[in-house]
Amino acid sequence: MSMAVFMTQDPTNSFQWMVFLAQKYSRLFLQGMWITLYVAVIGTLGGFLLGFLIGIVEDMKISADDSPVKKVLIRVLKIICKVYVELFRGTPMIVQAMIIFYGISQTGVQISPDIAGILVTLLNTGAYMTETVRAGINSIDAGQKEGALSLGMSPLNAMFMVILPQAFKNIIPEMANTFLTNLKMTSVLNVIGVSELFMMAKTAGGTYYKYFESYLVIALIYLVLCFIFNRIFKLIEKKMSVRKNYALAIEYMTND
Amino acid sequence: MENEILLSVEQLNKSFGDHEVLKQIDFSVTGGEVICIVGSSGSGKSTLLRCINRLEHQTSGKIYYHGQEVRDIQSEVNKYRAKVGMVFQSFNLFNNMSVLKNCMAATQKVLHLPQEEAFSRAIKHLKSVGMAPYINAMPDQLSGGQKQRVAIARSLCMNPELLLFDEPTSALDPEMVGEVLNVMKALAETGLTMLIVTHEMGFARDVSTRTIFMDKGYIAEDDVPERLFTNPQNPRTREFLSRFISG
Numbered sequence: 001m002s003m004a005v006f007m008t009q010d011p012t013n014s015f016q017w018m019v020f021l022a023q024k025y026s027r028l029f030l031q032g033m034w035i036t037l038y039v040a041v042i043g044t045l046g047g048f049l050l051g052f053l054i055g056i057v058e059d060m061k062i063s064a065d066d067s068p069v070k071k072v073l074i075r076v077l078k079i080i081c082k083v084y085v086e087l088f089r090g091t092p093m094i095v096q097a098m099i100i101f102y103g104i105s106q107t108g109v110q111i112s113p114d115i116a117g118i119l120v121t122l123l124n125t126g127a128y129m130t131e132t133v134r135a136g137i138n139s140i141d142a143g144q145k146e147g148a149l150s151l152g153m154s155p156l157n158a159m160f161m162v163i164l165p166q167a168f169k170n171i172i173p174e175m176a177n178t179f180l181t182n183l184k185m186t187s188v189l190n191v192i193g194v195s196e197l198f199m200m201a202k203t204a205g206g207t208y209y210k211y212f213e214s215y216l217v218i219a220l221i222y223l224v225l226c227f228i229f230n231r232i233f234k235l236i237e238k239k240m241s242v243r244k245n246y247a248l249a250i251e252y253m254t255n256d
Numbered sequence: 257m258e259n260e261i262l263l264s265v266e267q268l269n270k271s272f273g274d275h276e277v278l279k280q281i282d283f284s285v286t287g288g289e290v291i292c293i294v295g296s297s298g299s300g301k302s303t304l305l306r307c308i309n310r311l312e313h314q315t316s317g318k319i320y321y322h323g324q325e326v327r328d329i330q331s332e333v334n335k336y337r338a339k340v341g342m343v344f345q346s347f348n349l350f351n352n353m354s355v356l357k358n359c360m361a362a363t364q365k366v367l368h369l370p371q372e373e374a375f376s377r378a379i380k381h382l383k384s385v386g387m388a389p390y391i392n393a394m395p396d397q398l399s400g401g402q403k404q405r406v407a408i409a410r411s412l413c414m415n416p417e418l419l420l421f422d423e424p425t426s427a428l429d430p431e432m433v434g435e436v437l438n439v440m441k442a443l444a445e446t447g448l449t450m451l452i453v454t455h456e457m458g459f460a461r462d463v464s465t466r467t468i469f470m471d472k473g474y475i476a477e478d479d480v481p482e483r484l485f486t487n488p489q490n491p492r493t494r495e496f497l498s499r500f501i502s503g
Binding site (some may be wrong): 063064065066067141144145146147148149150152153154155157161162165166256 | 303309311313327328329330331334335336337338339341342344346347348349350352353361362365366407410411414
């Protein structure tokens with residue numbers, strides 16, 4: 001450590017510059033890391049929720065004897081969802097960020113870049129999660145739903161009690177994937193002034209004109225963050241997997 | 257409930273695209289009856305059962321339950337299904353729940369029974385099918401026959417007026433078929449009204465109070481098993497049963 005401190009007084013090579021920048025601007029990088037995490041976590045969680053809601057709407061069925069109001073309502077909901085998914089999957093996140101941030105600002109509503117950034121991440125994630133959730137729901141054998149319905153459960157009850165808990169397990173890897181993507185994609189939010197890692201690296205590198213080294217620092221931070229989260233997700237996945245033991249719990253009660 | 261018409265099916269037709277699966281189906285179920293529906297694969301037996309449980313929708317025709325038309329309005333269908341249960345060929349136990357939870361989920365959610373009552377009801381019916389020792393097991397820890405017995409108990413917990421069985425033993429090996437049929441036989445003796453699609457001719461002959469033979473989407477013959485199995489009137493029934501006897 002003392003070696004590193006000594007070297008950073010007068011950096012000569014790229015490695016030394018990295019250490020120098022990381023030390024001198026440690027507060028900037030930590031702050032950037034915090035904002036990156038904050039936007040990614042909240043945006044992703046909100047996006048998951050939105051994706052689940054839309055995935056459920058897309059799975060709704062209209063039956064012939066439903067009331068006209070219900071039929072129209074479901075149709076309109078489905079169209080709104082379709083348009084939203086098409087729009088957000090068909091445009092780059094960086095463009096969405098610009099349009100949402102400047103669009104909202106133009107209506108006179110004050111919106112902080114951080115909130116806009118969360119909103120963009122959320123909407124973007126939601127659009128992709130919809131497909132994941134739909135695929136997850138479809139991956140569950142139709143018999144599970146029929147079993148629930150045949151007992152008089154409503155389709156919504158069947159969804160929440162039987163199908164989603166099983167689908168959820170299947171889509172955890174994809175959710176983890178989406179979160180890691182988001183963690184990195186927040187970097188584009190610097191265009192609307194969110195002071196996340198990328199923005200901080202730009203600032204830190206600018207003073208000494210050492211962009212290469214500064215970006216290497218945040219590359220390392222991104223890498224470590226992704227590595228840690230990846231491990232966490234793997235752990236969750238393992239915890240969620242069904243217990244596969246065939247020794248049955250017979251001790252509880254005898255059958256007489 | 258005895259001798260009262262529970263369910264009647266009138267002029268039911270069902271097509272999948274151009275393919276007509278059910279043609280002018282007319283029959284009714286009286287309380288206490290145990291009706292077996294037999295016939296070759298593709299004759300429309302399962303589709304008929306699925307129409308009755310509203311998992312499929314007929315192209316035309318009507319189904320009446322206690323004289324009331326069964327309409328496809330979700331809240332009405334839910335109430336109707338709570339009274340008309342169904343047991344499936346593929347068991348359809350909830351894979352995310354233990355045996356006990358499987359039997360308690362609907363009684364709590366649909367019938368709004370308090371937990372203790374749902375529990376005691378589940379235990380009672382699990383005992384009657386011999387699955388009480390397995391209440392903590394997950395479905396994938398059970399054999400096919402055990403799963404089906406749990407599925408039957410799960411349906412019984414709803415206190416159904418009519419229980420539909422869609423080839424309950426077709427996915428089982430011969431040893432397990434016996435354990436499930438025994439449970440169903442015992443159920444028939446309790447007076448539960450049952451409508452059973454099956455390929456188990458011996459069971460249909462011995463247990464049913466009425467047997468329906470379906471052929472190419474029609475009800476070809478509908479008679480007491482004593483006559484249907486010994487002196488079938490329809491040549492197709494005779495052909496089908498002769499194959500069963502010689503096979």
